[in-house]
Amino acid sequence: MKTPLVAVTMGDGAGVGPEVVVRALADPEVRSLCRPVVVGDLRRLGDAAHITGVDVELRAVDGPEAAASEPGTIDVIDLGLLPADLPYGELSAVAGDAAYQYVKVASELAVAGRVQAICTAPLNKEALHAGGHPYPGHTELLAELCGVDEVSMMLSTPTVKVIHVTTHIGLVDAIERIDDALVERTIRRGDATLRHAGLARPRLGVCGINPHAGENGLFGRGEEAEKIVPAVERCRADGLDVQGPLPADTAFYLASRGDYDLIVAMYHDQGHGPVKVLGLETGVNISVGLPVIRTSVDHGTAFDIAGTGRADAGSMIEALRQAAALAPSP
Structure with missing residues (x-):
């Protein structure tokens, strides 16, 4: 071949x-x-x-x-x-x-x-x-x-992979730009990329935006319910193995121990920080889309x-x- x-x-x-x-x-x-x-x-x-x-x-x-x-x-x-x-x-x-x-x-x-x-x-x-x-x-x-x-940034290390919904914009602008359609497209791009790489059914974990993924509305202004939950539900209805919104402070730990093949991060530092701690020396930047x-x-x-x-x-x-x-x- x-x-x-x-x-x-x-x-x-x-x-x-x-x-x-x-x-x-x-x-x-x-x-x-x-x-x-x-x-x-x-x-x-x-x-x-x-x-x-x-x-x-x-x-x-x-x-x-x-x-x-x-x-x-x-x-x-x-x-x-x-x-x-x-x-x-x-x-x-x-x-x-x-x-x-x-x-x-x-x-x-x-x-x-x-x-x-x-x-x-x-x-x-x-x-x-x-x-x-x-x-x-x-x-x-x-x-x-x-x-x-539209292109998504994926960071890949031997320990964890992460795809970003937004990247090089300010945090306030990122929260404003995120909507359920963009989250859904990002999830689907990540899933398709891993399938092309040979994973039959990738397991995806989707981070929340707020601390503790909003804690059922206690933190934030309902961003998880408005911007993330509908996207996850539509992807799950189509057979994708996707969970979320997850607290970002535990999602990467779960991925590092093998629970998820890919983490969907909402903004630049949410994804980049953990990846650089977990695998900076072998990290690779991948453009998806x-x-x-x-x-x-x-x-x-x-x-x-x-x-x-x-x-x-x-x-x-x-x-x-x-x-x-x-x-x-x-």
Whole structure:
């Protein structure tokens, strides 16, 4: 059986992206799980291989179909956008624009059905904006490029997985934005993603908004009854194994001991805090709702160590594992 084709974006060339990409793609286990093709800059990847001491051959290809995925070889769709003297560890509008172009090409491959997953190395938001692309981050950028109105963020660790109803907005705005339709769509996206990954009937736990999930109306203004309960009931009526609203302070404990396969968090910190405590080193960011699965490292461009060869590729390796595990068969 063929392994999935994964478009790996190089990220900001002034950061650690090139280094973690070459290190991860030299890993034999990664190569056994997927057929990666890097969208980036071949010369910069060659420099990263030299810096990190990774012995690989870099090969320019026209598209993912030409990716041979041979041991010791990294296939690259070479956009050639970076100057040879681009310094490491410095904010660069050129590198920010190049990072955008890598994602643009990867999204085009996804929309065309030419890859089954995208795995992204980190970009720098300030550099992205300086390069003329004012997006909050990868998720919003990919959603627009893929023509998708709504995408959910899922964080995955070996201990617990969580999908977010809202993410990068203020808490007051999040509570206002949450409604039963959005909660229902998020539950269904999470359930569908785990089914695609091979779980026949995922078990989902849905957090409340208020302390103790509102304590039957004692806390809050009835948000659980208005915004969460109807969504859970409709999903249960369709056969989904979903429970809630649950007190968030116990939901993650229950998931960590195996009671739930996925927790549905209502807002950013409700989901991110426990995940980072339970599995920061192996955490992976997954965008759910795109034409393909998209995974990403859980760290930034690390300008302070870029170009030194010290960057750890563990998160990129895990992101590639998750991309391969969640992607549909080609």
